[in-house]
Amino acid sequence: xxxxxxxxxxxxxxxxxxxxxxxxxxxxxxxxxxxxxxxxxxxxxxxxxxxxxxxxxxxxxxxxxxxxxxxxxxxxxxxxxxxxxxxxxxxxxxxxxxxxxxxxxxxxxxxxxxxxxxxxxxxxxxxxxxxxxxxxxxxxxxxxxxxxxxxxxxxxxxxxxxxxxxxxxxxxxxxxxxxxxxxxxxxxxxxxxxxxxxxxxxxxxxx
Amino acid sequence: xxxxxxxxxxxxxxxxxxxxxxxxxxxxxxxxxxxxxxxxxxxxxxxxxxxxxxxxxxxxxxxxxxxxxxxxxxxxxxxxxxxxxxxxxxxxxxxxxxxxxxxxxxxxxxxxxxxxxxxxxxxxxxxxxxxxxxxxxxxxxxxxxxxxxxxxxxxxxxxxxxxxxxxxxxxxxxxxxxxxxxxxxxxxxxxxxxxxxxxxxxxxxxxxxxxxxxxxxxxxxxxxxxxxxxxxxxxxxxxxxxxxxxxxxxxxxxxxxxxxxx
Numbered sequence: 001x002x003x004x005x006x007x008x009x010x011x012x013x014x015x016x017x018x019x020x021x022x023x024x025x026x027x028x029x030x031x032x033x034x035x036x037x038x039x040x041x042x043x044x045x046x047x048x049x050x051x052x053x054x055x056x057x058x059x060x061x062x063x064x065x066x067x068x069x070x071x072x073x074x075x076x077x078x079x080x081x082x083x084x085x086x087x088x089x090x091x092x093x094x095x096x097x098x099x100x101x102x103x104x105x106x107x108x109x110x111x112x113x114x115x116x117x118x119x120x121x122x123x124x125x126x127x128x129x130x131x132x133x134x135x136x137x138x139x140x141x142x143x144x145x146x147x148x149x150x151x152x153x154x155x156x157x158x159x160x161x162x163x164x165x166x167x168x169x170x171x172x173x174x175x176x177x178x179x180x181x182x183x184x185x186x187x188x189x190x191x192x193x194x195x196x197x198x199x200x201x202x203x204x205x206x207x
Numbered sequence: 208x209x210x211x212x213x214x215x216x217x218x219x220x221x222x223x224x225x226x227x228x229x230x231x232x233x234x235x236x237x238x239x240x241x242x243x244x245x246x247x248x249x250x251x252x253x254x255x256x257x258x259x260x261x262x263x264x265x266x267x268x269x270x271x272x273x274x275x276x277x278x279x280x281x282x283x284x285x286x287x288x289x290x291x292x293x294x295x296x297x298x299x300x301x302x303x304x305x306x307x308x309x310x311x312x313x314x315x316x317x318x319x320x321x322x323x324x325x326x327x328x329x330x331x332x333x334x335x336x337x338x339x340x341x342x343x344x345x346x347x348x349x350x351x352x353x354x355x356x357x358x359x360x361x362x363x364x365x366x367x368x369x370x371x372x373x374x375x376x377x378x379x380x381x382x383x384x385x386x387x388x389x390x391x392x393x394x395x396x397x398x399x400x401x402x403x404x405x406x407x408x409x410x411x412x413x414x415x416x417x418x419x420x421x422x423x424x425x426x427x428x429x430x431x432x433x434x435x436x437x438x439x440x441x442x443x444x445x446x447x448x449x450x451x452x453x454x455x456x457x458x459x460x461x462x463x464x465x466x467x468x469x
Contacts, residue, residue, distance in 0.1 A: 004265060064275045065278075
């Protein structure tokens with residue numbers, strides 16, 4: 001990608017993050033305590049590397065970083081997003097590999113979960129309190145729906161693939177089949193061992 | 208502006224004297240700096256507006272990438288040559304913090320004044336030192352800077368080899384030089400579009416906004432006379448830099464060259 005486009009993307013993302021943080025002083029104060037630390041995200045799908053640098057109470061977005069990386073995460077965009085947002089998510093459970101400080105990641109997870117951006121404040125400045133409150137309510141509902149959808153989307157997709165379209169067997173059916181195969185393998189092994197024993201007896205001429 | 212008689216005389220003596228290019232013209236070596244100075248005295252007041260207008264604001268992205276590649280850190284000493292109106296200096300000042308220093312250097316007094324005033328207006332002071340200096344003869348001790356940047360300035364320097372050697376001298380071993388400069392577009396189609404833009408639209412905009420078409424025509428011509436990517440990379444290696452490389456931006460309209468002092 002031409003560095004100009006990439007620099008444009010980074011600048012837009014950085015501006016958006018910091019503009020949002022303007023309306024959440026609590027998060028800014030917590031970020032300031034992590035000043036100088038860096039989080040590298042090696043995103044596999046889409047292929048992209050982002051380095052997020054905590055600079056005071058701001059977040060810088062970089063492509064190149066020659067300094068020390070505090071924590072590096074490697075995984076798909078959805079997995080990384082879930083890891084940062086979901087309280088129960090673990091890197092191993094989401095197929096995300098982590099190098100560096102897990103403490104810094106835990107801090108960021110905690111900050112992301114407690115993120116409380118007052119979206120109504122900038123709207124109120126533009127439109128007044130009453131319309132801003134209505135729009136803010138709609139935005140909050142949309143946010144909840146999006147979060148719920150993100151949580152349930154992988155499970156719903158898996159169910160559709162196996163139960164509705166029958167492209168893959170349902171989990172229970174697959175597990176029963178796998179158990180049967182394991183039993184069969186065990187029985188075959190026993191039979192083989194018994195046959196070997198009988199052959200030995202025949203060779204010795206036992207009755 | 209220049210006295211026509213002096214220019215006439217100097218042109219007639221040119222056969223016996225060493226010359227260099229000033230846009231598409233050949234001028235005696237000792238005249239180029241004065242002529243470039245006149246151009247920048249003329250454009251200084253509206254330099255930022257014109258930069259935004261001419262590049263559609265993209266120069267900010269080119270400079271952002273330069274900052275990233277500088278790997279600047281708190282406490283470092285950085286030299287911003289041809290720093291003009293202080294765009295890079297402002298960002299470096301924030302990165303190096305109160306323990307570091309950024310030297311804003313420009314050969315042109317008008318540009319330096321505009322840059323210094325603009326930085327002060329934005330509350331950027333304390334770790335910034337404006338210095339009027341010629342890139343060919345940098346007035347600093349050997350091994351002083353962790354990083355040197357020169358953005359859209361090298362093409363205006365009379366003796367680029369001399370300037371590169373001067374930069375090498377004042378860099379600390381392991382320090383890096385970053386040259387951000389207009390270069391040669393990678394595609395022929397882009398080159399044609401770019402030519403039309405530079406030689407027709409650019410002087411027109413210069414006339415409209417700054418009432419100075421000639422200066423902006425010089426800017427377009429000087430870009431064409433500047434060494435292309437590979438040539439500049441070789442010049443840096445010849446000057447003594449190692450690990451020289453460049454990144455094309457916007458299809459090669461601009462290139463960022465990087466070299467390390469061994």
